[in-house]
Amino acid sequence: MKYISTRGNSPEKQFTEILLGGLAPDGGLYLPGQYPQVTRVELDTWRQLSYADLAYAVLSKFATDIPAADLKAIVSKTYTADVYHNARSGSDTTQITPLRTLEPGVYILELSNGPTLAFKDMAMQLLGNLFEYALAKQHDELNILGATSGDTGSAAEYAMRGKRGIRVFMLSPQGKMSAFQTAQMFSLQDPNIFNIAIKGVFDDAQDMVKAVSNDHAFKQKYKIGTVNSINWARVSAQIVYYFKGYFEATKSGDEQVSFSVPSGNFGNICAGHIARMMGLPIKKLILATNENNVLEEFFKTGVYRPRTTAETAHTSSPSMDISKASNFERFIFDLVGRDAAKVRELWSKVDAGGAFDLRGTDFWKNIGQYGFVAGKSSHADRLNTIRTVYKKYGVMVDTHTADGIKVGLEYRETGVPLVCLETALPAKFEDTIIEALGRKPDRPAGMEGMEKLPQRSEVMEADVTKLKAFVAAHVPQ
Numbered sequence: 001m002k003y004i005s006t007r008g009n010s011p012e013k014q015f016t017e018i019l020l021g022g023l024a025p026d027g028g029l030y031l032p033g034q035y036p037q038v039t040r041v042e043l044d045t046w047r048q049l050s051y052a053d054l055a056y057a058v059l060s061k062f063a064t065d066i067p068a069a070d071l072k073a074i075v076s077k078t079y080t081a082d083v084y085h086n087a088r089s090g091s092d093t094t095q096i097t098p099l100r101t102l103e104p105g106v107y108i109l110e111l112s113n114g115p116t117l118a119f120k121d122m123a124m125q126l127l128g129n130l131f132e133y134a135l136a137k138q139h140d141e142l143n144i145l146g147a148t149s150g151d152t153g154s155a156a157e158y159a160m161r162g163k164r165g166i167r168v169f170m171l172s173p174q175g176k177m178s179a180f181q182t183a184q185m186f187s188l189q190d191p192n193i194f195n196i197a198i199k200g201v202f203d204d205a206q207d208m209v210k211a212v213s214n215d216h217a218f219k220q221k222y223k224i225g226t227v228n229s230i231n232w233a234r235v236s237a238q239i240v241y242y243f244k245g246y247f248e249a250t251k252s253g254d255e256q257v258s259f260s261v262p263s264g265n266f267g268n269i270c271a272g273h274i275a276r277m278m279g280l281p282i283k284k285l286i287l288a289t290n291e292n293n294v295l296e297e298f299f300k301t302g303v304y305r306p307r308t309t310a311e312t313a314h315t316s317s318p319s320m321d322i323s324k325a326s327n328f329e330r331f332i333f334d335l336v337g338r339d340a341a342k343v344r345e346l347w348s349k350v351d352a353g354g355a356f357d358l359r360g361t362d363f364w365k366n367i368g369q370y371g372f373v374a375g376k377s378s379h380a381d382r383l384n385t386i387r388t389v390y391k392k393y394g395v396m397v398d399t400h401t402a403d404g405i406k407v408g409l410e411y412r413e414t415g416v417p418l419v420c421l422e423t424a425l426p427a428k429f430e431d432t433i434i435e436a437l438g439r440k441p442d443r444p445a446g447m448e449g450m451e452k453l454p455q456r457s458e459v460m461e462a463d464v465t466k467l468k469a470f471v472a473a474h475v476p477q
Protein backbone atom coordinates (compact mmCIF):
# COMPACT_ATOMS: atom_id res chain seq x y z
CA MET A 1 0.00 0.00 0.00
CA LYS A 2 1.42 3.35 -1.12
CA TYR A 3 0.32 6.64 0.41
CA ILE A 4 -0.09 9.80 -1.62
CA SER A 5 -0.60 13.44 -0.65
CA THR A 6 -3.87 15.26 -1.34
CA ARG A 7 -1.75 18.08 -2.81
CA GLY A 8 0.03 15.76 -5.24
CA ASN A 9 3.59 17.05 -4.77
CA SER A 10 5.07 14.62 -2.23
CA PRO A 11 6.81 11.31 -2.87
CA GLU A 12 4.79 8.16 -2.24
CA LYS A 13 5.32 6.62 1.18
CA GLN A 14 4.60 3.45 3.12
CA PHE A 15 2.54 3.20 6.32
CA THR A 16 5.46 3.24 8.77
CA GLU A 17 7.10 6.14 6.90
CA ILE A 18 4.12 8.40 7.59
CA LEU A 19 3.36 6.94 11.04
CA LEU A 20 5.38 9.41 13.10
CA GLY A 21 4.80 12.47 10.93
CA GLY A 22 1.99 14.93 10.34
CA LEU A 23 1.35 16.79 7.12
CA ALA A 24 2.99 15.69 3.88
CA PRO A 25 5.94 17.92 2.85
CA ASP A 26 3.70 19.71 0.29
CA GLY A 27 1.22 20.65 3.04
CA GLY A 28 -1.31 17.97 2.07
CA LEU A 29 -2.65 14.96 3.93
CA TYR A 30 -1.73 11.37 3.18
CA LEU A 31 -4.28 8.90 1.83
CA PRO A 32 -3.95 5.41 0.34
CA GLY A 33 -3.19 5.51 -3.39
CA GLN A 34 -6.36 3.49 -3.69
CA TYR A 35 -8.76 2.14 -1.12
CA PRO A 36 -8.55 -1.60 -0.51
CA GLN A 37 -11.79 -3.32 -1.41
CA VAL A 38 -13.54 -5.77 0.90
CA THR A 39 -15.22 -8.66 -0.87
CA ARG A 40 -18.53 -10.15 0.21
CA VAL A 41 -16.71 -13.33 1.26
CA GLU A 42 -14.34 -11.32 3.46
CA LEU A 43 -17.25 -9.41 4.95
CA ASP A 44 -18.93 -12.68 5.93
CA THR A 45 -15.70 -14.00 7.48
CA TRP A 46 -14.98 -10.77 9.33
CA ARG A 47 -18.43 -10.88 10.94
CA GLN A 48 -17.23 -13.76 13.12
CA LEU A 49 -14.05 -12.08 14.35
CA SER A 50 -13.21 -10.63 17.75
CA TYR A 51 -12.45 -6.90 17.82
CA ALA A 52 -8.68 -7.49 17.89
CA ASP A 53 -8.82 -9.96 14.99
CA LEU A 54 -11.08 -7.63 13.02
CA ALA A 55 -8.65 -4.77 13.68
CA TYR A 56 -5.85 -6.96 12.36
CA ALA A 57 -7.87 -7.89 9.25
CA VAL A 58 -8.66 -4.23 8.48
CA LEU A 59 -5.30 -2.73 9.40
CA SER A 60 -3.27 -5.35 7.54
CA LYS A 61 -4.75 -3.87 4.34
CA PHE A 62 -3.24 -0.50 5.24
CA ALA A 63 -0.08 -1.22 7.23
CA THR A 64 1.38 -3.49 4.58
CA ASP A 65 5.00 -2.79 5.55
CA ILE A 66 4.60 -4.12 9.11
CA PRO A 67 5.27 -7.88 9.28
CA ALA A 68 2.02 -9.78 9.94
CA ALA A 69 3.14 -11.29 13.23
CA ASP A 70 4.25 -7.90 14.56
CA LEU A 71 1.01 -6.17 13.58
CA LYS A 72 -1.00 -8.98 15.10
CA ALA A 73 0.90 -8.68 18.39
CA ILE A 74 0.46 -4.88 18.50
CA VAL A 75 -3.25 -5.07 17.79
CA SER A 76 -3.84 -7.91 20.29
CA LYS A 77 -2.16 -6.03 23.08
CA THR A 78 -4.15 -2.86 22.27
CA TYR A 79 -7.71 -4.08 21.97
CA THR A 80 -8.25 -5.93 25.24
CA ALA A 81 -11.14 -5.82 27.70
CA ASP A 82 -8.56 -4.68 30.22
CA VAL A 83 -7.82 -1.45 28.32
CA TYR A 84 -11.46 -0.75 27.38
CA HIS A 85 -13.04 -1.64 30.71
CA ASN A 86 -14.90 1.55 31.69
CA ALA A 87 -18.27 0.54 30.23
CA ARG A 88 -21.63 1.09 31.86
CA SER A 89 -22.87 -1.85 33.86
CA GLY A 90 -24.46 -4.43 31.61
CA SER A 91 -22.18 -3.77 28.64
CA ASP A 92 -20.04 -6.64 27.43
CA THR A 93 -16.51 -5.23 27.59
CA THR A 94 -15.10 -8.25 25.73
CA GLN A 95 -16.73 -6.67 22.66
CA ILE A 96 -14.42 -3.60 23.10
CA THR A 97 -17.10 -1.47 21.36
CA PRO A 98 -20.39 -2.96 22.61
CA LEU A 99 -23.58 -2.02 20.76
CA ARG A 100 -26.36 -0.82 23.07
CA THR A 101 -29.95 -0.97 21.83
CA LEU A 102 -32.06 2.10 22.61
CA GLU A 103 -35.02 0.63 20.73
CA PRO A 104 -35.20 -1.79 17.82
CA GLY A 105 -33.39 -0.07 14.95
CA VAL A 106 -31.68 2.62 17.06
CA TYR A 107 -28.33 1.87 18.70
CA ILE A 108 -25.40 3.46 20.45
CA LEU A 109 -21.95 2.14 19.56
CA GLU A 110 -19.93 2.48 22.76
CA LEU A 111 -16.54 3.84 21.75
CA SER A 112 -15.70 5.53 25.04
CA ASN A 113 -14.81 2.72 27.39
CA GLY A 114 -11.06 3.34 27.22
CA PRO A 115 -8.90 4.99 29.90
CA THR A 116 -9.94 8.62 29.21
CA LEU A 117 -13.64 7.91 28.56
CA ALA A 118 -13.68 9.25 24.99
CA PHE A 119 -13.54 7.64 21.56
CA LYS A 120 -10.08 9.09 20.95
CA ASP A 121 -8.71 6.19 23.02
CA MET A 122 -9.78 3.79 20.25
CA ALA A 123 -7.07 5.10 17.94
CA MET A 124 -4.64 6.67 20.38
CA GLN A 125 -4.00 3.46 22.33
CA LEU A 126 -3.01 1.77 19.08
CA LEU A 127 -0.83 4.75 18.15
CA GLY A 128 1.06 4.44 21.44
CA ASN A 129 1.93 0.82 20.70
CA LEU A 130 2.74 1.51 17.03
CA PHE A 131 5.03 4.40 17.99
CA GLU A 132 6.88 2.32 20.57
CA TYR A 133 7.33 -0.48 18.02
CA ALA A 134 8.53 1.81 15.22
CA LEU A 135 10.91 3.79 17.45
CA ALA A 136 12.46 0.62 18.88
CA LYS A 137 13.08 -0.63 15.34
CA GLN A 138 14.71 2.64 14.31
CA HIS A 139 16.63 2.95 17.62
CA ASP A 140 15.11 6.39 17.84
CA GLU A 141 13.19 8.58 20.26
CA LEU A 142 10.26 10.97 19.96
CA ASN A 143 9.19 13.92 22.08
CA ILE A 144 5.53 14.67 21.54
CA LEU A 145 4.62 18.30 21.99
CA GLY A 146 0.97 19.31 22.04
CA ALA A 147 -1.60 21.75 23.32
CA THR A 148 -4.95 20.61 24.64
CA SER A 149 -8.14 21.95 26.12
CA GLY A 150 -9.05 18.45 27.30
CA ASP A 151 -9.77 15.30 25.31
CA THR A 152 -6.85 14.95 22.91
CA GLY A 153 -4.17 15.66 25.47
CA SER A 154 -5.44 13.17 27.98
CA ALA A 155 -5.92 10.46 25.33
CA ALA A 156 -2.35 11.05 24.14
CA GLU A 157 -0.90 10.88 27.64
CA TYR A 158 -2.74 7.66 28.54
CA ALA A 159 -1.58 6.13 25.25
CA MET A 160 2.08 7.13 25.66
CA ARG A 161 2.59 6.74 29.41
CA GLY A 162 5.42 4.39 30.22
CA LYS A 163 6.29 3.86 26.53
CA ARG A 164 9.97 3.42 25.79
CA GLY A 165 11.56 6.14 23.65
CA ILE A 166 8.63 8.54 23.99
CA ARG A 167 8.10 11.64 26.11
CA VAL A 168 4.98 13.80 26.12
CA PHE A 169 5.05 17.54 26.78
CA MET A 170 1.41 18.63 26.96
CA LEU A 171 0.44 22.26 27.35
CA SER A 172 -2.95 23.26 28.71
CA PRO A 173 -4.44 26.59 29.79
CA GLN A 174 -3.99 26.86 33.56
CA GLY A 175 -7.28 26.55 35.43
CA LYS A 176 -9.39 26.30 32.26
CA MET A 177 -10.02 22.55 32.10
CA SER A 178 -12.68 20.88 34.23
CA ALA A 179 -11.58 19.47 37.59
CA PHE A 180 -12.11 15.97 36.18
CA GLN A 181 -10.01 16.58 33.06
CA THR A 182 -7.27 18.26 35.09
CA ALA A 183 -7.17 15.37 37.54
CA GLN A 184 -7.17 12.84 34.72
CA MET A 185 -4.03 14.37 33.24
CA PHE A 186 -2.17 15.84 36.20
CA SER A 187 -2.49 12.73 38.38
CA LEU A 188 -0.29 10.77 35.97
CA GLN A 189 3.02 10.16 37.71
CA ASP A 190 4.84 8.49 34.81
CA PRO A 191 8.30 10.03 34.37
CA ASN A 192 7.82 10.36 30.59
CA ILE A 193 4.71 12.57 30.91
CA PHE A 194 5.07 16.33 31.45
CA ASN A 195 1.99 18.46 32.03
CA ILE A 196 2.65 22.16 31.52
CA ALA A 197 -0.04 24.55 32.75
CA ILE A 198 0.24 27.79 30.76
CA LYS A 199 -0.73 31.12 32.28
CA GLY A 200 -3.06 32.01 29.43
CA VAL A 201 -5.83 30.59 27.24
CA PHE A 202 -5.78 27.59 24.90
CA ASP A 203 -4.73 29.69 21.90
CA ASP A 204 -1.65 30.90 23.80
CA ALA A 205 -0.65 27.31 24.44
CA GLN A 206 -1.28 26.37 20.81
CA ASP A 207 0.76 29.34 19.58
CA MET A 208 3.70 28.21 21.72
CA VAL A 209 3.54 24.73 20.20
CA LYS A 210 3.42 26.22 16.71
CA ALA A 211 6.39 28.48 17.46
CA VAL A 212 8.49 25.52 18.61
CA SER A 213 7.44 23.46 15.58
CA ASN A 214 8.47 26.31 13.27
CA ASP A 215 11.96 26.33 14.77
CA HIS A 216 13.25 23.53 12.55
CA ALA A 217 16.68 23.33 14.14
CA PHE A 218 15.19 22.92 17.63
CA LYS A 219 12.59 20.50 16.32
CA GLN A 220 15.23 18.30 14.74
CA LYS A 221 17.67 18.44 17.64
CA TYR A 222 15.03 17.47 20.20
CA LYS A 223 13.08 15.09 17.92
CA ILE A 224 9.79 16.95 18.37
CA GLY A 225 6.62 15.38 16.97
CA THR A 226 2.84 15.64 17.36
CA VAL A 227 -0.17 13.33 17.54
CA ASN A 228 -2.91 15.45 16.00
CA SER A 229 -6.06 14.19 14.35
CA ILE A 230 -4.64 14.24 10.81
CA ASN A 231 -2.32 11.36 11.68
CA TRP A 232 -3.17 8.63 9.17
CA ALA A 233 -2.74 5.75 11.65
CA ARG A 234 -5.40 7.33 13.86
CA VAL A 235 -7.84 7.55 10.97
CA SER A 236 -7.14 3.96 9.91
CA ALA A 237 -7.70 2.63 13.46
CA GLN A 238 -11.10 4.32 13.48
CA ILE A 239 -12.20 2.46 10.33
CA VAL A 240 -12.32 -0.76 12.34
CA TYR A 241 -15.26 0.14 14.56
CA TYR A 242 -17.48 1.03 11.59
CA PHE A 243 -17.11 -2.61 10.53
CA LYS A 244 -17.67 -3.81 14.08
CA GLY A 245 -20.77 -1.62 14.52
CA TYR A 246 -22.12 -2.79 11.17
CA PHE A 247 -21.77 -6.46 12.12
CA GLU A 248 -23.40 -5.94 15.51
CA ALA A 249 -26.38 -4.12 14.00
CA THR A 250 -27.06 -6.57 11.14
CA LYS A 251 -27.49 -10.27 10.50
CA SER A 252 -26.11 -10.43 6.96
CA GLY A 253 -24.03 -8.47 4.49
CA ASP A 254 -27.17 -7.77 2.44
CA GLU A 255 -28.28 -5.13 4.92
CA GLN A 256 -27.36 -1.47 5.07
CA VAL A 257 -26.69 0.64 8.17
CA SER A 258 -26.55 4.41 8.74
CA PHE A 259 -24.05 5.95 11.16
CA SER A 260 -24.51 9.19 13.03
CA VAL A 261 -21.24 10.90 13.96
CA PRO A 262 -20.69 13.90 16.28
CA SER A 263 -18.06 15.76 14.27
CA GLY A 264 -15.35 18.34 14.83
CA ASN A 265 -12.14 17.88 12.87
CA PHE A 266 -13.80 15.34 10.52
CA GLY A 267 -11.46 12.56 11.69
CA ASN A 268 -14.08 10.15 12.96
CA ILE A 269 -16.49 10.48 10.04
CA CYS A 270 -13.58 10.43 7.56
CA ALA A 271 -12.93 6.87 8.77
CA GLY A 272 -16.62 6.11 8.06
CA HIS A 273 -16.25 7.52 4.57
CA ILE A 274 -13.25 5.26 3.95
CA ALA A 275 -15.07 2.20 5.32
CA ARG A 276 -17.88 2.97 2.87
CA MET A 277 -15.39 3.40 -0.01
CA MET A 278 -13.96 -0.02 0.91
CA GLY A 279 -17.37 -1.53 0.31
CA LEU A 280 -18.97 -1.62 3.76
CA PRO A 281 -22.72 -1.30 3.12
CA ILE A 282 -23.26 2.09 4.76
CA LYS A 283 -26.41 3.88 3.65
CA LYS A 284 -25.96 7.32 5.20
CA LEU A 285 -23.11 9.01 7.02
CA ILE A 286 -24.96 11.48 9.21
CA LEU A 287 -22.66 14.32 10.17
CA ALA A 288 -23.69 16.16 13.33
CA THR A 289 -22.22 19.47 14.48
CA ASN A 290 -22.94 21.84 17.34
CA GLU A 291 -23.31 25.61 16.94
CA ASN A 292 -19.88 25.60 15.22
CA ASN A 293 -21.48 24.31 12.04
CA VAL A 294 -18.84 24.86 9.37
CA LEU A 295 -19.27 21.24 8.18
CA GLU A 296 -23.06 21.20 8.36
CA GLU A 297 -23.04 24.32 6.25
CA PHE A 298 -20.84 22.68 3.61
CA PHE A 299 -22.98 19.57 3.25
CA LYS A 300 -26.13 21.69 3.03
CA THR A 301 -24.87 24.44 0.71
CA GLY A 302 -21.63 23.42 -1.04
CA VAL A 303 -19.78 26.33 0.59
CA TYR A 304 -16.85 25.59 2.91
CA ARG A 305 -16.14 28.66 5.01
CA PRO A 306 -13.76 28.08 7.93
CA ARG A 307 -14.28 30.50 10.80
CA THR A 308 -11.92 32.68 12.79
CA THR A 309 -11.16 31.95 16.44
CA ALA A 310 -13.36 34.91 17.38
CA GLU A 311 -16.26 33.37 15.44
CA THR A 312 -15.85 30.00 17.19
CA ALA A 313 -18.29 29.54 20.04
CA HIS A 314 -17.52 27.82 23.35
CA THR A 315 -20.30 25.26 23.66
CA SER A 316 -21.41 22.46 25.95
CA SER A 317 -19.88 20.00 23.47
CA PRO A 318 -16.39 21.53 23.61
CA SER A 319 -14.56 18.79 21.71
CA MET A 320 -16.51 19.83 18.60
CA ASP A 321 -15.72 23.55 18.92
CA ILE A 322 -13.65 23.88 15.78
CA SER A 323 -13.16 26.72 13.32
CA LYS A 324 -11.91 24.52 10.48
CA ALA A 325 -11.95 20.77 10.05
CA SER A 326 -8.39 19.53 9.61
CA ASN A 327 -9.28 16.17 8.02
CA PHE A 328 -11.85 17.57 5.60
CA GLU A 329 -9.27 17.87 2.81
CA ARG A 330 -9.19 14.06 2.62
CA PHE A 331 -12.86 13.87 1.69
CA ILE A 332 -12.63 16.77 -0.77
CA PHE A 333 -9.72 14.99 -2.50
CA ASP A 334 -12.07 12.06 -3.19
CA LEU A 335 -14.99 14.34 -4.07
CA VAL A 336 -12.98 16.14 -6.79
CA GLY A 337 -11.96 12.82 -8.33
CA ARG A 338 -8.54 12.82 -6.62
CA ASP A 339 -7.45 15.82 -8.67
CA ALA A 340 -4.59 17.21 -6.53
CA ALA A 341 -4.40 20.40 -8.62
CA LYS A 342 -8.03 21.09 -7.77
CA VAL A 343 -7.34 20.50 -4.05
CA ARG A 344 -4.37 22.88 -4.23
CA GLU A 345 -6.60 25.50 -5.83
CA LEU A 346 -9.34 25.12 -3.20
CA TRP A 347 -6.92 25.12 -0.25
CA SER A 348 -5.00 28.12 -1.55
CA LYS A 349 -8.23 29.95 -0.67
CA VAL A 350 -8.65 28.19 2.70
CA ASP A 351 -5.01 28.70 3.68
CA ALA A 352 -5.36 32.41 2.89
CA GLY A 353 -8.26 32.62 5.34
CA GLY A 354 -10.97 32.41 2.68
CA ALA A 355 -13.72 30.00 1.62
CA PHE A 356 -14.58 27.87 -1.42
CA ASP A 357 -17.84 27.26 -3.14
CA LEU A 358 -18.61 24.07 -5.09
CA ARG A 359 -22.17 25.02 -6.05
CA GLY A 360 -22.84 24.60 -9.74
CA THR A 361 -19.88 22.22 -10.23
CA ASP A 362 -20.13 18.56 -11.24
CA PHE A 363 -18.46 17.71 -7.92
CA TRP A 364 -21.41 19.15 -6.03
CA LYS A 365 -23.88 17.44 -8.39
CA ASN A 366 -22.30 14.07 -7.59
CA ILE A 367 -21.97 14.50 -3.84
CA GLY A 368 -25.05 12.35 -3.20
CA GLN A 369 -23.11 9.19 -4.06
CA TYR A 370 -20.99 9.61 -0.91
CA GLY A 371 -23.99 9.25 1.41
CA PHE A 372 -23.42 12.32 3.57
CA VAL A 373 -26.24 14.24 5.22
CA ALA A 374 -25.79 16.80 7.98
CA GLY A 375 -27.49 18.58 10.83
CA LYS A 376 -26.66 20.53 13.97
CA SER A 377 -27.75 20.94 17.56
CA SER A 378 -28.04 23.83 19.99
CA HIS A 379 -27.34 23.69 23.72
CA ALA A 380 -31.12 23.36 24.32
CA ASP A 381 -31.31 20.49 21.79
CA ARG A 382 -28.54 18.62 23.60
CA LEU A 383 -30.14 19.06 27.02
CA ASN A 384 -33.43 17.89 25.57
CA THR A 385 -31.88 14.82 23.99
CA ILE A 386 -30.02 13.92 27.20
CA ARG A 387 -33.35 14.12 29.09
CA THR A 388 -35.36 12.19 26.50
CA VAL A 389 -32.81 9.39 26.12
CA TYR A 390 -32.53 9.07 29.90
CA LYS A 391 -36.29 9.06 30.46
CA LYS A 392 -37.22 6.85 27.54
CA TYR A 393 -34.37 4.35 27.61
CA GLY A 394 -32.71 4.80 31.01
CA VAL A 395 -29.39 5.53 29.28
CA MET A 396 -27.29 8.58 30.17
CA VAL A 397 -25.37 10.11 27.28
CA ASP A 398 -22.88 12.97 27.13
CA THR A 399 -23.38 16.22 25.22
CA HIS A 400 -21.42 15.14 22.12
CA THR A 401 -23.24 11.84 21.79
CA ALA A 402 -26.54 13.70 22.37
CA ASP A 403 -25.73 15.93 19.41
CA GLY A 404 -25.27 12.83 17.23
CA ILE A 405 -28.48 11.19 18.45
CA LYS A 406 -30.49 14.37 17.88
CA VAL A 407 -29.33 14.73 14.28
CA GLY A 408 -29.32 10.97 13.65
CA LEU A 409 -33.00 10.64 14.55
CA GLU A 410 -33.86 13.44 12.11
CA TYR A 411 -32.49 11.27 9.30
CA ARG A 412 -33.73 7.90 10.53
CA GLU A 413 -35.18 5.71 7.77
CA THR A 414 -37.46 2.76 8.37
CA GLY A 415 -35.73 -0.54 7.78
CA VAL A 416 -32.21 0.95 8.10
CA PRO A 417 -30.55 0.46 11.49
CA LEU A 418 -29.27 3.76 12.88
CA VAL A 419 -25.99 3.46 14.80
CA CYS A 420 -25.10 6.56 16.85
CA LEU A 421 -21.42 6.74 17.77
CA GLU A 422 -20.81 7.43 21.46
CA THR A 423 -17.81 9.76 21.51
CA ALA A 424 -17.55 10.31 25.28
CA LEU A 425 -19.05 9.05 28.53
CA PRO A 426 -21.27 11.47 30.51
CA ALA A 427 -18.88 11.34 33.49
CA LYS A 428 -16.57 13.65 31.53
CA PHE A 429 -19.14 16.44 31.36
CA GLU A 430 -20.70 16.49 34.82
CA ASP A 431 -21.89 20.10 34.81
CA THR A 432 -24.09 19.77 31.72
CA ILE A 433 -25.49 16.45 32.94
CA ILE A 434 -26.48 18.12 36.23
CA GLU A 435 -28.05 20.94 34.21
CA ALA A 436 -30.03 18.45 32.12
CA LEU A 437 -30.96 15.83 34.69
CA GLY A 438 -30.47 17.43 38.09
CA ARG A 439 -28.06 14.66 39.09
CA LYS A 440 -24.46 13.69 38.63
CA PRO A 441 -23.50 11.04 36.10
CA ASP A 442 -22.07 7.77 37.43
CA ARG A 443 -18.33 7.47 37.36
CA PRO A 444 -16.63 4.29 36.23
CA ALA A 445 -15.28 2.22 39.12
CA GLY A 446 -11.93 3.44 40.38
CA MET A 447 -12.44 7.04 39.18
CA GLU A 448 -14.61 8.24 42.08
CA GLY A 449 -11.86 9.95 44.01
CA MET A 450 -9.74 11.06 41.08
CA GLU A 451 -9.70 14.77 41.98
CA LYS A 452 -8.14 13.88 45.34
CA LEU A 453 -5.10 12.09 43.88
CA PRO A 454 -1.77 13.89 44.06
CA GLN A 455 -1.20 16.04 40.97
CA ARG A 456 1.99 16.88 39.14
CA SER A 457 2.39 19.78 36.70
CA GLU A 458 4.69 22.63 35.76
CA VAL A 459 3.21 26.14 35.74
CA MET A 460 4.71 28.33 33.01
CA GLU A 461 4.33 31.83 31.54
CA ALA A 462 3.17 31.88 27.90
CA ASP A 463 6.81 32.24 26.85
CA VAL A 464 8.35 30.13 24.08
CA THR A 465 11.89 30.56 25.44
CA LYS A 466 10.82 29.03 28.74
CA LEU A 467 9.12 26.15 26.96
CA LYS A 468 12.22 25.39 24.90
CA ALA A 469 14.39 25.53 28.02
CA PHE A 470 12.04 23.11 29.80
CA VAL A 471 12.09 20.63 26.91
CA ALA A 472 15.88 20.89 26.61
CA ALA A 473 16.29 20.25 30.34
CA HIS A 474 14.19 17.07 30.18
CA VAL A 475 15.54 15.49 27.01
CA PRO A 476 18.93 13.85 27.61
CA GLN A 477 21.37 14.69 24.83
Ligand SMILES: *Cc1c(COP(=O)(O)O)cnc(C)c1O
Pocket residue numbers: 118119120151152229262263264265266267268269319320400423424
Ligand atom coordinates in the same frame (compact mmCIF):
# COMPACT_ATOMS: atom_id res chain seq x y z
C1 LIG B 1 -12.67 14.66 19.27
C2 LIG B 1 -14.09 14.53 19.65
C3 LIG B 1 -15.15 14.69 18.72
C4 LIG B 1 -14.91 15.12 17.28
O1 LIG B 1 -14.27 14.13 16.53
P1 LIG B 1 -13.55 14.47 15.13
O2 LIG B 1 -12.82 13.26 14.76
O3 LIG B 1 -12.64 15.65 15.42
O4 LIG B 1 -14.62 14.86 14.16
C5 LIG B 1 -16.44 14.48 19.14
N1 LIG B 1 -16.71 14.15 20.42
C6 LIG B 1 -15.74 13.99 21.34
C7 LIG B 1 -16.12 13.66 22.73
C8 LIG B 1 -14.39 14.17 21.00
O5 LIG B 1 -13.44 14.02 21.92
